[in-house]
Amino acid sequence: MLANYLIGLREGLEATLVVVILVAYLVKSDRRELLPRVWGGVALAVAVSLAFGALLTFGPRGLSFEAQETIGGVLSIVAVGFVTWMVMWMARSARSLSGDLKGRVDVAAAAGGASLVLVAMLAVGREGLETALFLWAATQAAAGTGGSTAGPLLGAALGLGTAVLLGYLFYRGAVKINLAKFFTWTGAILILVAAGVLGYGLHDLQEARVLPGLDSLAFDVSNVIAPGSWIGTILKGTLNFSPATTWLQAVAWVLYVGVTMTLFFRQIRRNNRPSTAPTAPARTPAGSPS
Amino acid sequence: MKNRRLAAALVAGVSLPALAACTDNSSSSSDATDGRTIAVTSSSDACDLSSDTAPSGRLVFTIKNTGQEVTEFYLYAADGKRIVAEVENIGPGLSRTLVVNADAATYVPACKPGMKGTGIRSELTVTESGGSGKASAAVQEQVDQANAAYREYVEDESGQLLAGTRRFVAAYTSGDDARARTLYPTVRVHWERIEPVAESFGDLDPKMDAREADLEAGQKWTGWHRIEKDLWPPSDQPYTALTKAERATYADQLLADTETLHGRIGKLTFTVDQIGNGAKSLLDEVATGKVTGEEEIWSHTDLYDFQANIDGARVAFEGLRPVLKQKDPALESEIADRFTALESMLAQYRVGADGFVSYEKLDTTQVKQLSDAVNALSEPLSKLTAAVTL
Ligand SMILES: [Cu+2]
Numbered sequence: 001m002l003a004n005y006l007i008g009l010r011e012g013l014e015a016t017l018v019v020v021i022l023v024a025y026l027v028k029s030d031r032r033e034l035l036p037r038v039w040g041g042v043a044l045a046v047a048v049s050l051a052f053g054a055l056l057t058f059g060p061r062g063l064s065f066e067a068q069e070t071i072g073g074v075l076s077i078v079a080v081g082f083v084t085w086m087v088m089w090m091a092r093s094a095r096s097l098s099g100d101l102k103g104r105v106d107v108a109a110a111a112g113g114a115s116l117v118l119v120a121m122l123a124v125g126r127e128g129l130e131t132a133l134f135l136w137a138a139t140q141a142a143a144g145t146g147g148s149t150a151g152p153l154l155g156a157a158l159g160l161g162t163a164v165l166l167g168y169l170f171y172r173g174a175v176k177i178n179l180a181k182f183f184t185w186t187g188a189i190l191i192l193v194a195a196g197v198l199g200y201g202l203h204d205l206q207e208a209r210v211l212p213g214l215d216s217l218a219f220d221v222s223n224v225i226a227p228g229s230w231i232g233t234i235l236k237g238t239l240n241f242s243p244a245t246t247w248l249q250a251v252a253w254v255l256y257v258g259v260t261m262t263l264f265f266r267q268i269r270r271n272n273r274p275s276t277a278p279t280a281p282a283r284t285p286a287g288s289p290s
Numbered sequence: 291m292k293n294r295r296l297a298a299a300l301v302a303g304v305s306l307p308a309l310a311a312c313t314d315n316s317s318s319s320s321d322a323t324d325g326r327t328i329a330v331t332s333s334s335d336a337c338d339l340s341s342d343t344a345p346s347g348r349l350v351f352t353i354k355n356t357g358q359e360v361t362e363f364y365l366y367a368a369d370g371k372r373i374v375a376e377v378e379n380i381g382p383g384l385s386r387t388l389v390v391n392a393d394a395a396t397y398v399p400a401c402k403p404g405m406k407g408t409g410i411r412s413e414l415t416v417t418e419s420g421g422s423g424k425a426s427a428a429v430q431e432q433v434d435q436a437n438a439a440y441r442e443y444v445e446d447e448s449g450q451l452l453a454g455t456r457r458f459v460a461a462y463t464s465g466d467d468a469r470a471r472t473l474y475p476t477v478r479v480h481w482e483r484i485e486p487v488a489e490s491f492g493d494l495d496p497k498m499d500a501r502e503a504d505l506e507a508g509q510k511w512t513g514w515h516r517i518e519k520d521l522w523p524p525s526d527q528p529y530t531a532l533t534k535a536e537r538a539t540y541a542d543q544l545l546a547d548t549e550t551l552h553g554r555i556g557k558l559t560f561t562v563d564q565i566g567n568g569a570k571s572l573l574d575e576v577a578t579g580k581v582t583g584e585e586e587i588w589s590h591t592d593l594y595d596f597q598a599n600i601d602g603a604r605v606a607f608e609g610l611r612p613v614l615k616q617k618d619p620a621l622e623s624e625i626a627d628r629f630t631a632l633e634s635m636l637a638q639y640r641v642g643a644d645g646f647v648s649y650e651k652l653d654t655t656q657v658k659q660l661s662d663a664v665n666a667l668s669e670p671l672s673k674l675t676a677a678v679t680l
Contacts, residue, residue, distance in 0.1 A: 003360045064391070065390070133386070214373070223406070
């Protein structure tokens with residue numbers, strides 16, 4: 001029960017964190033009209049994953065291991081691209097939000113809006129197939145002929161539910177902090193998340209032997225942070241931290257974080273410089289840009 | 291709308307490679323019985339496989355987690371490092387399925403309860419099964435049938451050869467030469483149909499079927515052709531007919547050798563490549579012996595042998611035909627056509643129900659025609675074995 005709960009929690013956190021930040025951002029920048037696109041992307045990803053997972057589980061055909069790893073790996077890396085774009089978009093539009101260029105907001109929103117569906121879809125869909133396969137296996141166990149057990153399905157559902165609840169709480173907290181801090185913090189968090197996803201995607205491709213170096217480990221702290229433990233689950237679910245990390249993963253993570261963080265904070269500084277006034281009033285209510 | 295198109299493209303982009311890389315799922319009833327499904331039980335301290343051997347091709351692992359921690363199942367290559375396939379996220383109480391197309395090799399299966407470390411490892415030996423997946427199970431059934439059918443055919447012909455030889459030697463030893471001459475070609479048909487099998491017994495063949503021209507220095511000439519010469523004595527060279535006692539000696543030995551042969555054939559089993567190669571060597575017999583008129587140099591009954599060799603090759607081919615039809619339909623129809631062409635050409639020389647004209651009656655053009663038809667069949671037939679065993 002607990003183990004299945006933790007799998008559900010982990011997979012749920014992986015999917016929700018990016019979506020929650022995206023939703024909080026849209027609400028905070030008063031672009032609620034774009035929310036349906038996000039939810040649409042999420043719904044589409046869930047539907048496709050569940051349908052595809054069911055097809056592979058109950059249908060006449062399964063998916064080869066290489067194919068599944070390659071799908072997970074490629075989707076993860078594509079997701080990194082979109083999340084990175086989203087961070088930079090948020091950073092740039094933070095400036096227009098804080099300043100007097102209100103007209104720019106709508107331009108940015110129109111351009112970015114089209115991609116919001118994809119960001120949401122990729123955030124949920126990149127691990128959606130694996131999660132769906134896990135959930136259908138739990139459903140099979142629950143409906144099993146040889147002594148059914150609903151425990152795993154219940155555990156997985158509670159885990160996913162907890163992830164959604166945590167996501168909601170994070171959202172509530174995030175929309176309360178002031179706009180400048182919000183951009184800085186959520187941007188930095190997203191970069192760390194994306195770096196983890198990048199490493200994860202590379203590891204998938206290493207396992208599928210699309211990329212080499214699966215056995216060259218940079219470090220292995222599995223004995224301190226067990227993958228099946230609470231702390232392992234939370235770290236994996238949020239930052240995609242894997243206790244046994246290959247050199248390729250580690251180097252990619254450091255490079256990505258180094259480059260993206262630098263660009264991100266340079267943009268944030270640029271946002272603050274031309275305007276003499278503070279970026280935003282200290283206590284802007286949610287959804288009302290100055 | 292733009293995002294809808296993008297989304298659709300993305301869905302397609304995800305689904306298409308997935309479908310292209312798809313592999314058959316389990317749930318075939320034959321899987322359970324032919325060793326292609328391996329049940330893996332992963333507990334907290336053990337990783338039990340229902341079998342440590344499996345046939346090459348499509349294998350289905352069903353991994354059940356009976357432990358308390360989340361487990362993973364890996365199938366490593368023999369080096370224990372390269373991942374051939376894996377399943378993650380097997381929660382306690384869950385079963386996950388892993389489908390692998392495995393070549394013949396040694397593999398290292400491993401369960402990783404707690405998702406860490408090198409796992410609980412063992413060894414899995416995958417043996418060559420001559421194919422992969424469900425198709426091969428069906429093919430294997432056809433192969434088994436072909437082997438059994440050919441064995442039955444050979445034993446039946448060998449039995450008829452023995453019975454015929456009894457009648458033949460009885461007529462010969464009693465001095466009924468006319469009856470012996472009539473029986474000679476029709477009894478030998480049963481020998482010629484299974485000639486490669488008979489020839490596989492190196493000690494019997496020279497005693498039973500040696501031709502005078504092929505005798506080695508010091509080799510005593512016995513068997514069918516020794517008696518043939520006595521029944522059709524040459525008119526252009528001095529020949530001393532065998533005495534009654536000599537006739538009995540040769541006849542008794544031929545019968546005794548035929549009995550030995552029949553006894554040994556009863557213990558034989560056949561494989562696809564033996565059948566395929568046998569068909570080919572029957573055609574070679576035709577090309578090197580019958581078409582040249584050297585086999586029955588005194589009786590000139592070569593066309594009987596000719597037809598019998600073709601009969602034997604045809605039976606071998608027909609047995610393998612269902613397998614060949616699946617593996618190489620073009621070759622299958624080519625061989626069938628060439629058989630028909632050769633058989634209808636041979637049919638022109640038939641006399642009565644099961645007789646043939648004397649080989650002396652054929653002119654060089656006709657011999658050339660037959661020879662060409664034999665070669666035309668021989669060429670595709672030489673590919674039969676490779677086509678059915680690959
Ligand atoms: Cu498929």
